[in-house]
Amino acid sequence: MNHQPLNPSFAGELRESFAQQAIMRLIGAELTRVEPGVVEISLPYRTDLTQQHGYLHAGIVTTIADTACGYAAYTLMPPGSGVLSVEFKVNLLRPARGERFVAQAEVVKAGKTLTVVRADVFGVSSDGHRELVAAMQGTMFCLDIQSDT
Amino acid sequence: MNHQPLNPSFAGELRESFAQQAIMRLIGAELTRVEPGVVEISLPYRTDLTQQHGYLHAGIVTTIADTACGYAAYTLMPPGSGVLSVEFKVNLLRPARGERFVAQAEVVKAGKTLTVVRADVFGVSSDGHRELVAAMQGTMFCLDIQSDT
Amino acid sequence: MNHQPLNPSFAGELRESFAQQAIMRLIGAELTRVEPGVVEISLPYRTDLTQQHGYLHAGIVTTIADTACGYAAYTLMPPGSGVLSVEFKVNLLRPARGERFVAQAEVVKAGKTLTVVRADVFGVSSDGHRELVAAMQGTMFCLDIQSDT
Amino acid sequence: MNHQPLNPSFAGELRESFAQQAIMRLIGAELTRVEPGVVEISLPYRTDLTQQHGYLHAGIVTTIADTACGYAAYTLMPPGSGVLSVEFKVNLLRPARGERFVAQAEVVKAGKTLTVVRADVFGVSSDGHRELVAAMQGTMFCLDIQSDT
Numbered sequence: 001m002n003h004q005p006l007n008p009s010f011a012g013e014l015r016e017s018f019a020q021q022a023i024m025r026l027i028g029a030e031l032t033r034v035e036p037g038v039v040e041i042s043l044p045y046r047t048d049l050t051q052q053h054g055y056l057h058a059g060i061v062t063t064i065a066d067t068a069c070g071y072a073a074y075t076l077m078p079p080g081s082g083v084l085s086v087e088f089k090v091n092l093l094r095p096a097r098g099e100r101f102v103a104q105a106e107v108v109k110a111g112k113t114l115t116v117v118r119a120d121v122f123g124v125s126s127d128g129h130r131e132l133v134a135a136m137q138g139t140m141f142c143l144d145i146q147s148d149t
Numbered sequence: 150m151n152h153q154p155l156n157p158s159f160a161g162e163l164r165e166s167f168a169q170q171a172i173m174r175l176i177g178a179e180l181t182r183v184e185p186g187v188v189e190i191s192l193p194y195r196t197d198l199t200q201q202h203g204y205l206h207a208g209i210v211t212t213i214a215d216t217a218c219g220y221a222a223y224t225l226m227p228p229g230s231g232v233l234s235v236e237f238k239v240n241l242l243r244p245a246r247g248e249r250f251v252a253q254a255e256v257v258k259a260g261k262t263l264t265v266v267r268a269d270v271f272g273v274s275s276d277g278h279r280e281l282v283a284a285m286q287g288t289m290f291c292l293d294i295q296s297d298t
Numbered sequence: 299m300n301h302q303p304l305n306p307s308f309a310g311e312l313r314e315s316f317a318q319q320a321i322m323r324l325i326g327a328e329l330t331r332v333e334p335g336v337v338e339i340s341l342p343y344r345t346d347l348t349q350q351h352g353y354l355h356a357g358i359v360t361t362i363a364d365t366a367c368g369y370a371a372y373t374l375m376p377p378g379s380g381v382l383s384v385e386f387k388v389n390l391l392r393p394a395r396g397e398r399f400v401a402q403a404e405v406v407k408a409g410k411t412l413t414v415v416r417a418d419v420f421g422v423s424s425d426g427h428r429e430l431v432a433a434m435q436g437t438m439f440c441l442d443i444q445s446d447t
Numbered sequence: 448m449n450h451q452p453l454n455p456s457f458a459g460e461l462r463e464s465f466a467q468q469a470i471m472r473l474i475g476a477e478l479t480r481v482e483p484g485v486v487e488i489s490l491p492y493r494t495d496l497t498q499q500h501g502y503l504h505a506g507i508v509t510t511i512a513d514t515a516c517g518y519a520a521y522t523l524m525p526p527g528s529g530v531l532s533v534e535f536k537v538n539l540l541r542p543a544r545g546e547r548f549v550a551q552a553e554v555v556k557a558g559k560t561l562t563v564v565r566a567d568v569f570g571v572s573s574d575g576h577r578e579l580v581a582a583m584q585g586t587m588f589c590l591d592i593q594s595d596t
Contacts, residue, residue, distance in 0.1 A: 059212025357510025
């Protein structure tokens, strides 16, 4: 898909915004790719992020997928925008096991108010093998921050 | 709705399982209600659980809603079962602000393999005012742990 | 929930709009309840609406649930509005059998731009017994038709 | 993705099952592609399939997407299986206009009991231009028909 950014400073502003997501520091997530329409977030496995069977909790899988989707939408928004999650749906495909996890989000349709994004979350083993563990499809809202203030 | 438990020890086993969800300790979530078909989880607000605007991150809203849904399904499963999330959909209705958050899940339809659950997540202010911040609808899978081992 | 209509003529306008949904005539659906925040649509079973096992096709279950959700949102919109479906999620709980089907939608949260709605679809047997066959949770968009023209 | 069929007669059985979906005849839908893990359904525009603004009703968009998803899952199921929709989520990306519509479904993850599928629905104009109008992500259930009878 050909994604055309409207805000020339999107990458820097996105990194600043990401740095303000306190939850990303708490769980240890990092921004590993920022391109027009595409954002990737990586998260090393930690035992304090798990559910009762020792796998990454579905809510944490969702946390990195949602942030990736929100920022993927943000890359295509005009200057002075903020992004909010409207809704998302997540299918958990396999137990979320891996040495680390990678959430890759890509815009499906960018709109003036609403942007639809899909994300795939992979579990990556120590030998680099990737396995799809979850798939998200969601809607992001473009907030006109500049006009609001 | 009339929910009939099949496992007389469901409440104790559920509490043991919850205690093994390491992520619940990390974020500070507590189990505040366990009844047949109904589970409630509470989470005090903390600044390290937030997104870029200082509200509770949608992924953490989802984390407590998903655990509440999973265990609500669990209360109606036969002895020797485990529960897995198949999928969920979350609508974020308002910025997730509050002194604490309460996720209330109730089973919509319990099945042999699949159970459908809805959860409402409320933000509760310091004066006790509750506001609905998110609504989840999801599917839980009944794992036959006893036969697997 | 307390739903306050903003458009005093919502019921009449809604019925006119429903009459223009050609698909409702094709499948034989009727509007059976219109109140602020709540809309109900009924559909008699017909063999030409079925999937391969003779049950009502999930897409037709969705068709009446979506129209009910859209119009439930519409009842709370200001004068001069149109309604569009943004997204919905449907859980199919049982085979959709019945002499007729009833989709009941109720607004969960009405907003200026987006309204979240839930719908339950029941199968009704010839003796009047109702069984929940599907649950929808979706988002509707308020289109400012007056300003557009 | 590499999809490996388990049932050598899947294509013929799928076509027989499709022929029994009475709703497909009513709306005029055709099966236009059947491959392991991939199914495509086409539907010419008709005025009796529309919502109040003259576009294809979201429920009919869903009807062809759901059938495409169900049969895409079916292509990878073992002999003697039936398929049921568990749930799906649909994002409506644009007004569904076109001379005809094409729903393309592809399996994301095939499992023993549950299979996750994504579908894209395109509106095709008279000059052949395609525009994405909807995106579905859903779960299909593998029913063991042989053992049930």
